[in-house]
Amino acid sequence: MTVKTTTTFVGDLEGLQSRVNILDRVQPEFYRQEVEKVFRRGWLLVASVSDIPEPNTYLAREIPTLNTCLIIARGEDGEVRAFHNMCRHRANQLVPEGQGTAKAFICGFHGWSYHNDGRLAGITDRTQFKDIDESTLGLIPVHTEIWEDFVFVNFDKEPRQTLEAWLGAMYDGYRGYFSNKPKIASHRITVNCNWNIALTSFTEGYHAMYVHKATVPDYQGGSSNPDRHRPYIEVTNYHGRYSVEGNPNHKPTEVEAIAYQNGRKMYPTFPPNATVDLDLPPGVNPLRIENWLQDIIEIFPHTFLIASAHWHTVVWFWPLDVDRTLIYGESFAYEAKTVDDHMAHTYFRTRLREVFREDVGIIESINRQLKSGVMEDMYLSQQELLLQKHYGAVDELVDQA
């Protein structure tokens, strides 16, 4: 007789609500509270350190929720710093969004220049300025901390807690896992949907059997786990994570088999855990389940990560307005050296892309339906525990003075 997969629940489940008001959350007034109390006060994951691997590399990234753009730069000294991408003279944007290499940033408006550590380097036609102190006119910094391969910023005047406290139980357990993987895919869309609805359509596995029939019909499930329960679900102070069990009887398609024949096994194929030739840190596949496909990790408020044996993905949900969200998805994998590696990478990134397009295909109509005002609340299952935590965490922060 087959032993059925059961779920191990970890963390403080007290106070989680299975019945959640959803109507209020799609209203502009609630959204304004979220922007001020969640996004302006919390630590926000904004970039991967891998994007700026060398001294003098930088990334300019829009933070549309807070009407700004950041320059995230690695200085000549190797330090990573973040600044508003804004000339201190008359607020012109210094560099266009994207990645680059620069020791200095020069404003296209009047030629003011800045070192990549933020210090003002020079003012053109300097003698015409009276009563200014160059030492106070560097780029406007943002509180910045690094965790593993991720850059976090905090837009509060003074952060209310450290990044370590914000990440809580997530902080330890991933040592080195996210580092040293080049970015192999970058996808970007704007959806007409509230950011909470968009994010939480990814952070449960209950939908997988129904939404992903066309793209990954048999990657989960199988006789030991027909309902596709998560073997491990954990909630923390604000965040949550779970492990996804793969179907050991998954039948690779012909090209999937070719792509992973010699290269490493990537989605939706997976290597048996016992054969993973990597020293995965304890936070990744915490139960060490054998048919481990991947972990889903929500880093509150607006990102989730997918962690697998040979790749990871970061997905951002930046609210543009109550009903509009900018979504970035970026995937990282070991460096491709052979044709087999390239086939594995490209097969993986496109199969996952199509699964992602199914997820976002459904959310705009959900948002429209909710705006009808007909349905006030929703009921969430134990398998949707990360949603219970997400909405609980939003409410906790919004309720603060």
Place this chain on the structure above:
Amino acid sequence: MTALPLEFIELQPFVAEWALNNERDRFFKLTQTSIPTLREFYDAMVPRAEAIADYLNARDLNNLSEDARTLFHLLITFVETAHPIELKWKTTDIEDAFPAERFGFGETSCRSPI
């Protein structure tokens, strides 16, 4: 038009349309083509894919000759566009998925060999 290595010359008719060098071009080519057109390419490539991989694995990817580079792009485009055939979609796009024309691509740190 770039020629393929002689061993793979029978795939030459597919080069102009399918030897694409980035994910964005492959995606829009895929979603704008028909299943019968895609199937012709797929059916021609499946039996040759392993031989192509062997041919390229014997070479330095960072220093490919032009014909080998074209072959590489043909192979990778094949791998990236196989899903509609293998997953038995009715069209080259998925029903009910987020519209292809609204889908965007950003920068990666990892480029295919040029």
